[in-house]
Amino acid sequence: MVKHKPNPDDRSDNVENIQSIIVHTIENMEEAEAAMVHGNAKDVADIEAKNERRRVALDALRSEVKEEAQARQNGATE
Template identity: 45%
Template structure:
């Protein structure tokens, strides 16, 4: 019988920060795409891209809260 691995949270904040960076990059690319191809896109396609960016922004807010939790956890257990 194997013992469960301990929960290694030591790099969680860093991983979340990387994910935020990638998400921000995706948002920028989507905005650039909209600007460059706005005339070629239907209103529905534009709305879908804008809604996806809105969901990304909400996700970033949640990830920033997770970082706060991770930092607090690390400070408690250092």
């Protein structure tokens, strides 16, 4: 029987990964807003609701970047 060893928690690139997610989320929001001109009222309402959820997620991601950067500064990379 083979026992699997869990991978260590490597947080060294978390800030960059989260920043990449933020950039992609903003791009998705912009693309969705551009698509609203082609949508009907329901589509527009759905896009607006989704973008609002994205804004909330962005706030959380930005907060997480700050926490990860602080942890990195304090030497906590694992």
